[in-house]
Amino acid sequence: MSISIGIGLYAATRVHSAKDYVVAGRSLPLYIVIATVFATWFGSETVLGTSATFLQNGLKGIFVDPFGASLCLVLVGVFFARKLYRMNLLTIGDYYRLRYGRTVELLTSIAIVISYLGWVTAQITALGLVFSLLTHGAVSAHAGMVIGTAIVLAYTLFGGMWSVALTDFFQMIIIVVGMLYI
Numbered sequence: 005m006s007i008s009i010g011i012g013l014y015a016a017t018r019v020h021s022a023k024d025y026v027v028a029g030r031s032l033p034l035y036i037v038i039a040t041v042f043a044t045w046f047g048s049e050t051v052l053g054t055s056a057t058f059l060q061n062g063l064k065g066i067f068v069d070p071f072g073a074s075l076c077l078v079l080v081g082v083f084f085a086r087k088l089y090r091m092n093l094l095t096i097g098d099y100y101r102l103r104y105g106r107t108v109e110l111l112t113s114i115a116i117v118i119s120y121l122g123w124v125t126a127q128i129t130a131l132g133l134v135f136s137l138l139t140h141g142a143v144s145a146h147a148g149m150v151i152g153t154a155i156v157l158a159y160t161l162f163g164g165m166w167s168v169a170l171t172d173f174f175q176m177i178i179i180v181v182g183m184l185y186i
Contacts, residue, residue: 005152008174009158009162011170011171011174012171013159013162013163014163015159015164015166015170016162019163023094024166025166026165032165036169036172039169040173041077043172045073046176054066095113097109097112128152128153129149131148132146132150133148135148
């Protein structure tokens, strides 16, 4: 975790504007973008939930997620990413503000926050469990959730999207090595 904070502090040196903070200056290398998408979608639900669903329901049980979600990301990339990139937007809400006005931008932003609450809660819960397991109960799951959330917030606040992308790259390496080891 201290490595993640260190990465966040390093990333903060690359932030010189709001554009750098929110979208990493639109200059992330492709391998970092791929790692960020991988680390974002290959979280606790994928590692724990998908494997359990596969055991219960077979391939049809996991068709929607992660395969369906991955297909959606590819389709958005193929059909919409270039146009949205050229519009020089920072957020999804920016698009809705330009197209439909401020009210729709706010409603969209609220809907996005609400839709992510369950996902983020699951990630924080899993992080707390990992802390508890790795310390053999010396750190409770609840304390692990608080510590982990504080660390993620710290490196995100320091370096914005740069820190998120670079820590995702580092964490993707850890995930892949860990999965290969298992």
